[in-house]
Amino acid sequence: MNRTGFRPLFRPALARRRALFAMAVALLGAGTSSRAAEPALRLYTEEYAPYNYTIKGKPSGLSVEIVMELQRRMRLDIPIEVVPWARGYRSASTEPWVGLFVTARTAEREPLFQWVGPISATRAHLYARRGEQTGIRSLDDARKVPQIMVPREWYIHQDLRSRGFTNLEPVSTPADAMRMLLANRSVVIAMDESTVAETMRLAGLVSDPPEPIVKISEALLYIAFSKGTPAEVVQRWQQTLDEMKRDGSFAAIHQRWLPGVPLPSAPAAR
Incomplete structure (x- = not known):
């Protein structure tokens, strides 16, 4: 009893309410943490x-x-x-x-x-500067050139590598390969036919577009x-x-x- 002679009946009820509230907050926090931890695509x-x-x-x-x-x-x-x-x-x-x-x-x-x-x-080809006589008529011929510029880990790169080509020179982007070809730093490059025109336009290249000389794959x-x-x-x-x-x-x-x-x-x- 307290000094007034009444039992504090409200205190256990209040304690229970506080405990339930604390539990609800904890569960809500756990749910939020779980959602936050869910991986995003x-x-x-x-x-x-x-x-x-x-x-x-x-x-x-x-x-x-x-x-x-x-x-x-x-x-x-x-x-x-x-x-x-x-x-x-x-x-x-x-x-x-x-x-x-x-x-x-x-x-x-x-x-x-x-x-x-x-x-x-898409289809992939070996490309050379327009009108240039490379002597390349087949993929076997292409094995003999000093290097073939190709975007790194493109399917063309993986395809040629799986065929045993040892003269591949990977570059970061198709624009890099195109610039090197037109600057006469490579005899041929490996590219997709659907990307050639847009690659040249976006790179600001105004030369004649290269021409396909040998099909690689599709x-x-x-x-x-x-x-x-x-x-x-x-x-x-x-x-x-x-x-x-x-x-x-x-x-x-x-x-x-x-x-x-x-x-x-x-x-x-x-």
Whole structure:
């Protein structure tokens, strides 16, 4: 009893209320920490016009527009980071929750990623300065030149390396390869045919465009998600892309960037 003779009946009830409040705050804090710890998807792309590149510091291009529309439909707002291809490729092949685009889907890369697409298609050639007599008529001939400039870790680089080419000279960007060719620092470069004109324009090169002399390979281009990205996330991206293809919005974007170029067809199930 207290001095007034009444038992403090309210104090245990108050203590219980305070304990319940403290528990609720703790649980709320734990939930917030859990959500904050949940990994966020990262999206990487590179300078690879007209598919993806920067204009006034902002990502642009065919695949960028498609990825942004996919995000709009899925109510996502993930920033697109433009990084050197080798860096983005390394992250996507070794870290969870990473998407990299556009990525050529090749036999070597097939088991390394989960694939959403196709977004487009491309063909790769060896290019020489227009009118120059290189004497190169085949890939075997190309093994004999001092060096072949090729963007580092592009599918073309990986393809030629897997064929035993020892004269490859990797560079950071396609523009670097183009500058070196036109400056007569290389006899040939390896490039995608759909990127040549835009690469020259964006690099401010006004020379005659180089000409293809030998075909290397062709490939379909995809968004590559790291193996550590949950399969249901990848499936949602593919389903949303399929919706874009059904309603015609994909075709409209593709033809705006690559007028007259056929839409890519998905290969048979692997």
